[in-house]
Amino acid sequence: MEAIGDITASAEVSKVEVQGPEFESRIQGGVLADGIGGFFSALFTVTPLSIFAQNNGVIAITRCANRGAGRWCCFFLILFGVLGKISGVFLAIPNPVLGGVTTFLFASVAVSGLRVLSYxxxxxxxxxxxxxxxxxxxxDLLVPKVFTHLFDSVRDPSSGLKGLFDSITIVLSTPCMSFSLQAYSFGTHSSNYAVLSAGIVAAVLNLVIPDESGEDIEDAS
Structure with missing residues (x-):
């Protein structure tokens, strides 16, 4: 779900088609590359990787959607990961500077999502x-523990049923995307964006609710 949304937003800010066979081919290639990347990251004993939505904000701000620039970014990221001295330079950047950049960057990502909805x-x-x-x-965002006691009324569930309840509670209570400054050793503030439950609900309803062929389309104007 995340890959499809990010690729759509990336296509929109890159001023390319967001409909048609060419766009669908981009979606297929992006999802395939995302899966292959997660597979190889697991082989290297790290957490699975996924598409980075914040790049859409970078494209919107810089107006640079060239793939060559993206390849150079990949090269420098690998280089910075190998050479610790270079990474230390970025770790020394003051928190206010990082906060100013990331705040606008994440807002740009949200605007890209709204722009996709406008289509x-x-x-x-x-x-x-x-x-x-x-x-x-x-x-889930306003009340993070809203789903914690979802199945408290069920008394003495079996071990299998309890495992199912725990799995559902974890899925609904865990944010899908999180940006933690502490994780990057930039600070201690953490901000979570609870979109996993929203994505699951939207996907299920989209599959279950039938289309109405005679339904009137609302005028966007």
Missing amino acids: IQFTRRDRFILAAALCFGIG
């Missing part, structure tokens, strides 16, 4: 799916 010709079905997904996403 949709909303129907009653689309409005319902989006509203239901936002209920879970925003609710």
Whole structure:
């Protein structure tokens, strides 16, 4: 789900088509590359890698969508990871500078997502799916422990059922994306964006709710 959304936003800020066979080919290639990257990262005993949404904000700010620039970025990231002295230079950047850059960067990512939504010709079905997904996403964001006691009313569940309940609770309570300054040794503040539950709800409803062929499309104007 994340790969499809990020690729769509990247195509939008890069001023290329976000519909049609060429766009669908980009989606297929991006999802395949994302899966291969996660596979090899697991072979190297690190956590699976995924597409980095913040690059969309970088493209929007710099107006540079050249693939060659992306390849050079990959080269320098590998170089900085191998040479610790160079990494230390970036670790020495003051927190206010990093905060100013990342705050605007993450806001640009959110704007890219809103821009992608603007391409949709909303129907009653689309409005319902989006509203239901936002209920879970925003609710989980505002009250992080809202799903912690979801199955407390079930008394003495079997071991298998308890495992299922625990899995559902973990999925609904764990943010899908998180940006932690502490993880990058830049500070101690952590900000989580609870979108996993919203994405699951939207995907399930999109598969379950049938299309209405005679449904009127709302005028965006």
